[in-house]
Amino acid sequence: MSGILWHLANVAGILGVLLTLAGGLIMVERRLLALWQDRYGPNRVGPFGLLQVAADMIKIFTKEDWTPPFADKPVFIIAPCIIMATVLMSFAVIPFGPTVGVADLDIGLLFFLGMSSLGVYSVALAGWASNNKYALLGGLRATAQMLSYEVFMALSLMGVVMLAGSFNLRTIVNAQQHLWFCVPQFLGLVVFTVAGIAETHRVPFDLPEAESELVAGFHSEYSGMKFGMFFVGEYLGITLISALIVTLFFGGWYGPFLPPLLWFALKTAVLICGFVLLRASMPRLRYDQLMSFGWKIMLPTALLNLLITGAVVVARHAS
């Protein structure tokens, strides 16, 4: 009985923390961006502008939730749900601490890859169902971008799998007790980070919603909480990618002195700030640059990493 209760507490706790975090990140990102760009950012509502999130939430909930008459209604409504569902499901396999985590799947990493590939439907269907040329173009761009970056996202992780000998994320964390995988898998880390940014379509890979050419891309027609779900989905995506990088390359919950859960949170927070710093400092790429960068530089790098790691693992087995 206490086992089931502990499990339920786990699920509720993780969901609660994640959803609060996704809301809070909006304010954190605005403040950090402002700091790096030498201005104040939102600092009027509450102490240090902390209540800005609450104000934004009230605003977005009370806005008219309008479905355009020319849109394909069921698909239009289902699209923002898909991104939230797939990202939140992916968190199920992440081990936040030695005893914290929802599911201990042997195919954990594959589960994440499956969920992230299902997430593509969200943008593709949103673009199609809006029945608007800008939304369609944004959706097409997003689909092509996510499909191509998924390929070497998966490939870059196979080095980690080879070293740990398992797809289970808990086993992968335990394999990093003495040496974090960011050292032997540095190439994998770089490729995965780039692919992760592209999967969440953040700057510099935010071509699907390039406002200078596509209004707002695939979510042009969305308003109210449906738009809010895309927005929160993006922040959850950033948190997910950061948490995965910590799990796969930076030793998960391992660290001296502090409790494991705190280490995990600290490492993830640092990576999220890194994502924000990227947004503050990088210009947006051109679409053909993005594609050729993916296929001509990132894919060969991922394959090279796979080849070298495979050779090292085989040689170590032989000796």
Add this chain to the structure above:
Amino acid sequence: MNAVFYIAAAVAAVSTIMVVSRSNAVYSLLYLIVSLLSVALIFFVLGAPFIAALEVIIYAGAIMVLFVFTIMMLNLGPQTAEQERKWLSGRAWAGPSILVAILMAEMLYVLWGGDHQVEGRHIVEPKEVSVALYGPYVMIVELSSMLLLGGLVAAYHLGRRVHGDGKEQQP
């Protein structure tokens, strides 16, 4: 676990029927994705988590996205749905229905004989699949990789653009 299997199987059957009977291509595809996901769940329950994951990643996550992508790019209007609706007339259903009825009768006959069990299953881990693939079946893996390389070269050739002056341009 048996209940999970039967529910997933029912979802798969219903969504597959919806795939065939929808006149809007995008709706058909969405139902096909649901069908593939429920088949993945069936694989998972039957003790093949690796195959289930691959089903989601490859079929539902990659191939179907390409289908949706193509349909989006063609951006067919409501007149195609109208045309499709005309094709789905009552007479068109007769042939397939008879064939499916024969299959159904055969399946019922096999099921009647017993000898089918969801229990007593054996869980196949990724490692076992890999050992089998790179052990006795390594030749097939190599051959299929050659086939894929051939497909890649052909796609590259087809994707090349030739200008009016006969000069080739890199894709």
